[in-house]
Amino acid sequence: ILSRFHLVVGEIRKRREGHSTLEITDEYDVQDLLRVLLKTNFGDIRPEEETPSYAGASGRIDILLKQEKIGIEVKMMRETLNDKTLGEQLIKAIVRYKQHPDCEFLYCFVYDPKMMLDNPIAIKKDLTKIHDGLPVKVFIVP
Numbered sequence: 043i044l045s046r047f048h049l050v051v052g053e054i055r056k057r058r059e060g061h062s063t064l065e066i067t068d069e070y071d072v073q074d075l076l077r078v079l080l081k082t083n084f085g086d087i088r089p090e091e092e093t094p095s096y097a098g099a100s101g102r103i104d105i106l107l108k109q110e111k112i113g114i115e116v117k118m119m120r121e122t123l124n125d126k127t128l129g130e131q132l133i134k135a136i137v138r139y140k141q142h143p144d145c146e147f148l149y150c151f152v153y154d155p156k157m158m159l160d161n162p163i164a165i166k167k168d169l170t171k172i173h174d175g176l177p178v179k180v181f182i183v184p
Contacts, residue, residue, distance in 0.1 A: 113145035
């Protein structure tokens, strides 16, 4: 589902004349479409699930597949987000997700339709591993 996300976005744009379409313009749009796609295979999908407090702050899991114990952190590249900032945000998310009792595996999904990342391979290689017991896999699409 994650690896084919960009193909789905392309298909959504191919609407009949006079029919509006869903535009993917920000991270919330990505989350919404991803939840719809996940519903084709999963039942209990929880958006914006609270994480336990860690170092005085709590956060939210973008998408939690509760029964499968899978968390999904969603990012969409934009002008104000660069490789370094993205990496820092994903590292913070990994720490938060590790604290959640229903997250035993984490997917970090980065939608980069304009291919803004300078070195997506490095981000994937650096972060796709087991972080203190939490397996993490990074997808950067397209």
